[in-house]
Amino acid sequence: MSNREFDLVVFGATGFTGRLVAEYIASQKPKKWAIAGRNKEKLEALGLGVPIIVVDAMHPGGCAEVARRTKVVCTTVGPYTKYGAALVAACADVGTHYCDLTGEVNFMRATIDAHHERAKETGAHIVHTCGFDSIPSDLGTWATQQEFKARFGRYADKVSAFFGETSGGMSGGTAASGFAIADAMSDPAVRRIMRNPHALDPDPDGPHPKGDTRLVGWDPTLKMFFVPFFMAATNAPVVRRGHALAGFPWGSEFVYREVMSTPGNARGAIMAATITGGLAALAAAMKRPALRAQLQKRAPKPGEGPSQEKREKGHWKVRFVAEGGGDKLIYVVADPHGDPGYQSTSKMLGESALCLAYDALTSPGGVQTPSVAMDGKLLDRLRRAGLIFEPAEKQPASSSSAARAAG
Numbered sequence: 256m257s258n259r260e261f262d263l264v265v266f267g268a269t270g271f272t273g274r275l276v277a278e279y280i281a282s283q284k285p286k287k288w289a290i291a292g293r294n295k296e297k298l299e300a301l302g303l304g305v306p307i308i309v310v311d312a313m314h315p316g317g318c319a320e321v322a323r324r325t326k327v328v329c330t331t332v333g334p335y336t337k338y339g340a341a342l343v344a345a346c347a348d349v350g351t352h353y354c355d356l357t358g359e360v361n362f363m364r365a366t367i368d369a370h371h372e373r374a375k376e377t378g379a380h381i382v383h384t385c386g387f388d389s390i391p392s393d394l395g396t397w398a399t400q401q402e403f404k405a406r407f408g409r410y411a412d413k414v415s416a417f418f419g420e421t422s423g424g425m426s427g428g429t430a431a432s433g434f435a436i437a438d439a440m441s442d443p444a445v446r447r448i449m450r451n452p453h454a455l456d457p458d459p460d461g462p463h464p465k466g467d468t469r470l471v472g473w474d475p476t477l478k479m480f481f482v483p484f485f486m487a488a489t490n491a492p493v494v495r496r497g498h499a500l501a502g503f504p505w506g507s508e509f510v511y512r513e514v515m516s517t518p519g520n521a522r523g524a525i526m527a528a529t530i531t532g533g534l535a536a537l538a539a540a541m542k543r544p545a546l547r548a549q550l551q552k553r554a555p556k557p558g559e560g561p562s563q564e565k566r567e568k569g570h571w572k573v574r575f576v577a578e579g580g581g582d583k584l585i586y587v588v589a590d591p592h593g594d595p596g597y598q599s600t601s602k603m604l605g606e607s608a609l610c611l612a613y614d615a616l617t618s619p620g621g622v623q624t625p626s627v628a629m630d631g632k633l634l635d636r637l638r639r640a641g642l643i644f645e646p647a648e649k650q651p652a653s654s655s656s657a658a659r660a661a662g
């Protein structure tokens with residue numbers, strides 16, 4: 256691959272998230288990179304001063320041409336079930352590394368079935384979910400397990416991720432992907448995939464330990480309430496796929512569970528009830544055509560998203576509780592300087608693309624998860640980019656109490 260014209264191409268650079276990713280990559284000054292999209296004028300208007308490739312995601316020949324010219328394609332052209340199939344097929348076929356921001360489990364299952372074996376042959380790392388879904392969950396669990404092993408000489412039997420204090424907004428593409436998933440759920444085959452907590456495992460129908468919870472509860476370790484987290488439907492199957500691809504190093508009975516936490520006081524109890532009620536109301540509204548049309552009308556449109564101020568003031572934090580052999584570890588993954596979906600996601604996807612392009616990866620090709628493809632190399636990059644991956648006791652007391660107050 257050393258003779259490719261570009262080290263990496265950002266496809267979808269004219270979109271809300273794609274522009275942020277392209278700007279992040281530009282700030283890291285890679286040697287040979289380009290931007291791609293379907294509209295030449297919009298690409299030129301970005302003023303990035305790098306080569307431009309005009310290509311439509313629905314055109315397999317054009318996608319194959321992009322894949323042949325570069326070592327890595329980083330794509331934000333979504334919803335991926337609608338636009339993503341030709342590009343991922345082309346990359347797997349010619350051994351081009353690929354990373355994206357999909358959270359669409361049905362799309363990932365389809366690429367695993369169609370391209371995992373071919374990508375293994377060509378050496379292509381096909382890495383979905385390189386944004387807020389699912390890097391905090393996937394790489395966070397992996398990092399928690401490395402720390403647990405270093406301390407206690409063994410891996411944890413159970414890791415629970417508590418998504419806590421968060422501030423951010425939503426873009427048009429994210430809203431479109433949410434509606435695309437809801438539409439796809441009318442197909443019973445898709446519904447079966449989406450409801451299977453092991454949908455992305457090499458063997459999705461095998462015997463598996465339980466982990467997901469739909470309950471509201473109290474966590475005695477963190478002393479916080481927890482409620483179901485809607486993103487667990489994507490993140491948890493990704494974590495489980497990563498564990499399966501790695502050969503089940505944490506044991507065949509390993510349990511991963513992902514929930515949302517609220518503070519352990521009266522306000523937290525009210526928040527827990529409100530979130531649970533809100534999610535139930537949203538699910539019901541999506542099934543009623545008139546209410547759903549209203550939601551769609553009010554959702555952000557393609558190209559729209561949270562303001563720069565909102566992105567810069569945004570933040571997020573996940574606490575991992577790992578347990579095994581009578582030992583316990585609390586590990587924190589967070590970004591205090593960026594909203595989850597856009598500022599922080601553009602760092603996560605940008606660093607994933609740079610990692611695939613420039614780091615000496617030891618993993619084999621295939622449809623992988625971020626932790627399987629890039630492990631500690633991506634972790635180092637994200638730490639350098641300002642994300643926190645560290646045991647809870649290293650967190651300054653003042654910052655965690657400030658964050659609790661914010662949450």
Ligand SMILES: NC(=O)c1ccc[n+]([C@@H]2O[C@H](COP(=O)([O-])OP(=O)(O)OC[C@H]3O[C@@H](n4cnc5c(N)ncnc54)[C@H](OP(=O)(O)O)[C@@H]3O)[C@@H](O)[C@H]2O)c1
Nearest residue numbers: 267269270271272312333386387388426428429432557558
């Ligand atoms: N995982 C995460 O944490 C996370 C975070 C943010 C976003 N996302 C996902 O990222 C995706 C993009 O979101 P967004 O808000 O940035 O969307 P957006 O603003 O609507 O951008 C979509 C991009 O796709 C391009 N595009 C659409 N159809 C195309 C085609 N046929 N050929 C070539 N390019 C095409 C658009 O080009 P034009 O400019 O020419 O229309 C635009 O560049 C969504 O799937 C969203 O769910 C995920």
